[in-house]
Amino acid sequence: MSRPELRAAVRNLPGYVPGRRSLSADVAALASNESHFDPLPSVRERILAGALRVHRYPDMAATALRERIAGHCGVAGPGGTDSGGADQVVVGPGSVGVLQQLLNAVIEPGDEVVHAWRSFEAYPILVAIAGGTSVPVPLTADEHHDLPAMLAAIGPATRVVLLCSPNNPTGVPLSHNELTGFLDAVPPHVLVILDEAYVEFVTGTDPVDGLAAYHRYPNLCVLRTFSKAYGLAGLRVGYAIAHPELAEGARRTALPFGVTALAQEAAIASLDAVDEIAQRVAAVVGERARLTAGLRASGWWVPDSAANFVWLRMDDENSRRTVESLAAADILVRAYPGDGVRITVADAIATDRVLAALPAPHTLPAPTAA
Ligand SMILES: *Cc1c(COP(=O)(O)O)cnc(C)c1O
Numbered sequence: 001m002s003r004p005e006l007r008a009a010v011r012n013l014p015g016y017v018p019g020r021r022s023l024s025a026d027v028a029a030l031a032s033n034e035s036h037f038d039p040l041p042s043v044r045e046r047i048l049a050g051a052l053r054v055h056r057y058p059d060m061a062a063t064a065l066r067e068r069i070a071g072h073c074g075v076a077g078p079g080g081t082d083s084g085g086a087d088q089v090v091v092g093p094g095s096v097g098v099l100q101q102l103l104n105a106v107i108e109p110g111d112e113v114v115h116a117w118r119s120f121e122a123y124p125i126l127v128a129i130a131g132g133t134s135v136p137v138p139l140t141a142d143e144h145h146d147l148p149a150m151l152a153a154i155g156p157a158t159r160v161v162l163l164c165s166p167n168n169p170t171g172v173p174l175s176h177n178e179l180t181g182f183l184d185a186v187p188p189h190v191l192v193i194l195d196e197a198y199v200e201f202v203t204g205t206d207p208v209d210g211l212a213a214y215h216r217y218p219n220l221c222v223l224r225t226f227s228k229a230y231g232l233a234g235l236r237v238g239y240a241i242a243h244p245e246l247a248e249g250a251r252r253t254a255l256p257f258g259v260t261a262l263a264q265e266a267a268i269a270s271l272d273a274v275d276e277i278a279q280r281v282a283a284v285v286g287e288r289a290r291l292t293a294g295l296r297a298s299g300w301w302v303p304d305s306a307a308n309f310v311w312l313r314m315d316d317e318n319s320r321r322t323v324e325s326l327a328a329a330d331i332l333v334r335a336y337p338g339d340g341v342r343i344t345v346a347d348a349i350a351t352d353r354v355l356a357a358l359p360a361p362h363t364l365p366a367p368t369a370a
Contacts, residue, residue, distance in 0.1 A: 028330060035230070042273055092238060098239060137150045158190055194213070194221070196222060201306060221243070226266075236263055305345075
């Protein structure tokens with residue numbers, strides 16, 4: 001009997017595997033890279049006030065938020081004016097939503113999208129939905145993007161390259177020099193999307209300045225989110241800084257009213273509170289150092305993370321064992337079968353609990369390059 005069929009691309013999609021969730025206060029939820037802080041009082045107030053207006057549609061163009069983001073990112077309007085840079089801002093329901101809008105705006109059937117692997121698991125899914133073909137390029141042994149291999153993977157069908165810095169789930173960032181060297185070599189018709197979901201947590205020498213690069217390279221677009229450092233994962237709002245023509249295309253492919261008024265208000269209130277956000281980020285960065293040092297002291301090889309999580313590469317068997325030992329101590333982390341385990345950094349109590357509960361490595365991963 002005939003019946004409605006799914007598209008082949010959809011039949012073959014892997015299901016998105018969300019991080020394990022728990023609302024219990026005793027459980028350390030370290031599986032999804034969320035902020036462990038409660039919403040800021042000033043942000044909460046705006047959300048509560050907005051709750052009284054949910055019978056209304058939001059501003060579909062999100063004009064106030066886009067103008068605020070343009071100011072925050074130093075994106076000038078026509079003629080270098082401060083107002084009007086909003087034409088280079090795209091917002092969406094999370095930066096995953098914005099990425100989908102971007103891909104849907106540029107991908108023709110069969111176009112290739114080059115990205116590192118392992119990287120953010122939404123990439124191959126969104127590429128397939130857009131009708132494109134993922135070209136995953138393995139990370140180097142020390143968990144970096146293999147930029148020479150990614151360049152070599154660019155062919156006649158390549159339409160987009162996705163860079164994730166710091167990379168989820170390994171935490172390893174690109175340097176600015178690496179980024180610009182890569183952009184110098186990429187053909188100008190290939191769109192490069194730099195996913196900076198964790199940019200606020202970046203420390204170290206020669207950090208990527210995605211916005212400076214954006215001003216220099218007409219084929220670069222920068223993706224950011226309010227979900228991680230800003231702590232608004234549950235409200236779904238992210239943005240791209242994109243050159244006007246692409247930005248307009250990505251606004252056209254948006255789901256109408258995809259960013260709620262609550263999300264728009266909360267994002268603006270968060271940008272009003274950047275100093276408080278920076279304090280929270282500094283606390284996480286401090287715990288990241290402590291967790292990394294503690295793990296190394298007990299024998300783990302841990303790449304330097306520039307994000308709010310750390311990465312332990314290990315085989316399937318060890319990752320199962322690790323997740324089980326942590327779960328027995330009410331700690332939820334994220335396993336990537338065959339690759340390793342990612343642990344979100346939270347407060348000092350969470351760090352201590354992880355260090356106390358994590359078994360010593362049975363098989364140390366042996367990086368072959370440094
Ligand atoms: C968390 C994350 C995002 C975005 O999440 P949203 O909640 O959709 O904004 C994007 N990219 C990477 C690499 C992430 O880890």
